Amino acid sequence: MKGERKIRVLIAKPGLDGHDRGAKVISRGLRDAGMEVIYTGIRQTPEQIATTAIQEGVDIIGLSCLSGAHNHLFPRVVEALREKGAGEIPVFGGGIIPVDDIPALKKAGIREIFQPGTTIPDIVRFIEKLVHEER
Amino acid sequence: MKAKGNPGRELKRWEKTTLADVLKRFPERRKTFETSSGIELNRVYTPLDMEGFDYLKNLGFPGEYPFTRGVQPTMYRGRFWTMRQYAGFATAEETNKRYRYLLDHGQTGLSMAFDLPTQIGYDSDHPLSEGEVGKVGVAIDTLADMETVFQGIPLDKVSTSMTINATAVILLAMYIAVAEKQGVKPESLRGTTQNEILKEYVARGTYIFPPQESMRIVTDIFAFCRQYLPQWNTISISGYHMREAGCTAVQEVAFTLADGIAYVEAAIKAGMDVDSFASRLSFFFGCHNNFLEEIAKFRAARRVWARIMRERFGAQRDTSCMLRFHTQTAGCTLIPQQPDNNIIRVTLQALASVLGGTQSLHTNSRDEAYATPTEDSVTIALRTQQVIAHESGVTDIVDPLAGSYAVEKLTDEIEGKALEYIERIDSMGGAIKAIESGFMQEEIIDSAYAYQKAIEDRNLIIVGLNEFRTDEQSLRDILKIDPEVERYQKGKLTKVKTERDSDRVETTLAALRDAAEGDGNIAPPVLDAVKAYATVGEISDTLREVFGEYRES
Numbered sequence A: 001m002k003g004e005r006k007i008r009v010l011i012a013k014p015g016l017d018g019h020d021r022g023a024k025v026i027s028r029g030l031r032d033a034g035m036e037v038i039y040t041g042i043r044q045t046p047e048q049i050a051t052t053a054i055q056e057g058v059d060i061i062g063l064s065c066l067s068g069a070h071n072h073l074f075p076r077v078v079e080a081l082r083e084k085g086a087g088e089i090p091v092f093g094g095g096i097i098p099v100d101d102i103p104a105l106k107k108a109g110i111r112e113i114f115q116p117g118t119t120i121p122d123i124v125r126f127i128e129k130l131v132h133e134e135r
Numbered sequence B: 001m002k003a004k005g006n007p008g009r010e011l012k013r014w015e016k017t018t019l020a021d022v023l024k025r026f027p028e029r030r031k032t033f034e035t036s037s038g039i040e041l042n043r044v045y046t047p048l049d050m051e052g053f054d055y056l057k058n059l060g061f062p063g064e065y066p067f068t069r070g071v072q073p074t075m076y077r078g079r080f081w082t083m084r085q086y087a088g089f090a091t092a093e094e095t096n097k098r099y100r101y102l103l104d105h106g107q108t109g110l111s112m113a114f115d116l117p118t119q120i121g122y123d124s125d126h127p128l129s130e131g132e133v134g135k136v137g138v139a140i141d142t143l144a145d146m147e148t149v150f151q152g153i154p155l156d157k158v159s160t161s162m163t164i165n166a167t168a169v170i171l172l173a174m175y176i177a178v179a180e181k182q183g184v185k186p187e188s189l190r191g192t193t194q195n196e197i198l199k200e201y202v203a204r205g206t207y208i209f210p211p212q213e214s215m216r217i218v219t220d221i222f223a224f225c226r227q228y229l230p231q232w233n234t235i236s237i238s239g240y241h242m243r244e245a246g247c248t249a250v251q252e253v254a255f256t257l258a259d260g261i262a263y264v265e266a267a268i269k270a271g272m273d274v275d276s277f278a279s280r281l282s283f284f285f286g287c288h289n290n291f292l293e294e295i296a297k298f299r300a301a302r303r304v305w306a307r308i309m310r311e312r313f314g315a316q317r318d319t320s321c322m323l324r325f326h327t328q329t330a331g332c333t334l335i336p337q338q339p340d341n342n343i344i345r346v347t348l349q350a351l352a353s354v355l356g357g358t359q360s361l362h363t364n365s366r367d368e369a370y371a372t373p374t375e376d377s378v379t380i381a382l383r384t385q386q387v388i389a390h391e392s393g394v395t396d397i398v399d400p401l402a403g404s405y406a407v408e409k410l411t412d413e414i415e416g417k418a419l420e421y422i423e424r425i426d427s428m429g430g431a432i433k434a435i436e437s438g439f440m441q442e443e444i445i446d447s448a449y450a451y452q453k454a455i456e457d458r459n460l461i462i463v464g465l466n467e468f469r470t471d472e473q474s475l476r477d478i479l480k481i482d483p484e485v486e487r488y489q490k491g492k493l494t495k496v497k498t499e500r501d502s503d504r505v506e507t508t509l510a511a512l513r514d515a516a517e518g519d520g521n522i523a524p525p526v527l528d529a530v531k532a533y534a535t536v537g538e539i540s541d542t543l544r545e546v547f548g549e550y551r552e553s
Helices: A021-032 A046-056 A070-083 A099-107 A120-134 B007-025 B055-059 B092-104 B116-120 B143-149 B168-182 B198-204 B211-228 B240-244 B249-269 B274-280 B291-312 B341-355 B375-391 B405-427 B431-436 B439-456 B484-499 B502-517 B523-531 B536-547
Strands: A008-012 A036-039 A060-065 A091-095 A112-114 B110-112 B159-162 B190-193 B235-238 B281-287 B325-329 B360-362
Touching: A008 A021, A008 A046, A021 A036, A021 A060, A021 A091, A021 A120, A021 B439, A046 A060, A046 A070, A060 A070, A060 A120, A070 A091, A070 A099, A099 A112, A112 A120, A120 B439, B055 B405, B092 B110, B092 B143, B092 B375, B116 B536, B143 B168, B143 B484, B159 B168, B168 B190, B168 B211, B168 B523, B168 B536, B190 B235, B198 B240, B198 B249, B198 B431, B198 B439, B211 B235, B211 B249, B211 B274, B211 B431, B211 B523, B211 B536, B235 B240, B235 B249, B240 B249, B240 B281, B249 B274, B249 B281, B249 B291, B249 B405, B249 B431, B249 B439, B274 B281, B281 B291, B281 B341, B291 B325, B291 B341, B291 B405, B325 B341, B341 B360, B341 B375, B431 B439, B502 B523, B502 B536, B523 B536
Parallel strands: A008 A036, A008 A060, A060 A091, A091 A112, B110 B159, B159 B190, B235 B281, B281 B325, B325 B360
Antiparallel strands: none
């Protein structure tokens, strides 16, 4: 895999939720695993996230939401990407997401939902696999 | 082999003989043992660790300076802590039902959770509120919602804590207005507004205005309450959220008290005498897993704060030096795997906070790691407190762990390390500068990352997560907020807007703008606007136009 461009990841916090421990810990973990990570900071709209992802040319987007607004916000990010012609950028998510909500989120185009207790290596493996399949 | 004579010599003898023999055959589980704050623990503590220990100076008696042993002379022999479960969800009607349920089951104070739009000053029909209405707390748009929340709950009989910061002045005004309608005078209201904006920039994220403007609102509330709500806790200086964001026990004490210093300085700068407001300052800490470290943390925090108030700010009254605090057990220690184990974690944390001398307590529910708690699980959480209070016996002696070599040593070490941090923050120009430069945020994320690594490397075992795993499913019977709530709330808002006197709304908002642009206290005009049924969003927007908005850099 040497010589290949580093994987670029956007970690984003959609909505009004300010709990960013998870987003920041994941960002640092992915950086330590050799990826380039852009973290949006809190209170981003789905449109802002899609725009940043396109401007930064990222390979993948990770969303974090702990307020319970994920059913509304996560699919909107996918829609915003599609509207801007960047529907190919894969999106995954995490936070406080009830198990029962996962099927609908996946149907809406979210590739994976990580539950509390997920390790950083789990996410690294997921991203590497997905990005290399898509490249 | 009788232990006679010099303890130091005897300790050396013990190490060479009894201990050495055992270590040869049975090595210890680890090379070193550390607390969450990186304090290295001795194998055993002895009178040798108490050298220089001055009982009267360091501990004194309960209810007396420096309050290491507690803020009241009788502590729980007189009255138990306030059992205060944080609650609020969906609509005002649902929340009212939950509050009455909790009060009927022996809860002694209310603790109000608001949804994010209310906390950040957006009405339920604002585009940014979509998907968030009624989640994580109750949606409040106008006084009408607040009236519903407290229907049938006499406000002179309960104390109410409100987790509200950037919009604290608005929600406090609504509370006063509801009381007035019940015929209750402001001076008999008891409760707390969190009103603690600094930690919002660091950890919790519900800021609206830039720091300086926010500090003005904070001190306006101090001044207003000093005059009209003498029993109100004007602020809850909070370490809890920084702890939840990942900091250590030492950092929690240090950053919270550094923020406290900034508030005291701001109030003095606004022209208030320290003894006229300091006794209404209250604090809020988390209680994490490391039992003894947490107990020591609370004791150290009381002592450090007392000395700051007396030595740094020259507070004369003892009540100005008292660190009174609320505790919440640490949500970040709860996991969805084998969720019933969370009840045990919460029990230990609650016990530590009681042994640390808390004034009020929220025990998390087992499902609180991933949902708004159901009635069943919130009942268990409340029962946990009642069992500790009535059955454990720890409440019959004041500060029962005082004099424990280990606890006193840990208390000293936490104090020392916290003071080092506070000095560093002072040298940066104080807490506001340390926050603006990102210092606290960086320190916290370093600790959070180290914690995550420790779990992944299995240096820290979390039962059911990285050891003792089963295939047990997460609780599925969790409370979900019906998406219908958002539509209902929007409808209610529209109705209030059509029925209210819009001229009166405009006049009161204009008066608020004048006060905000000048240097008058903004609380009285906010109260007028609230009584005219101006919305949280309208009042916040008026202030946004004058104060501007803060953006995370």
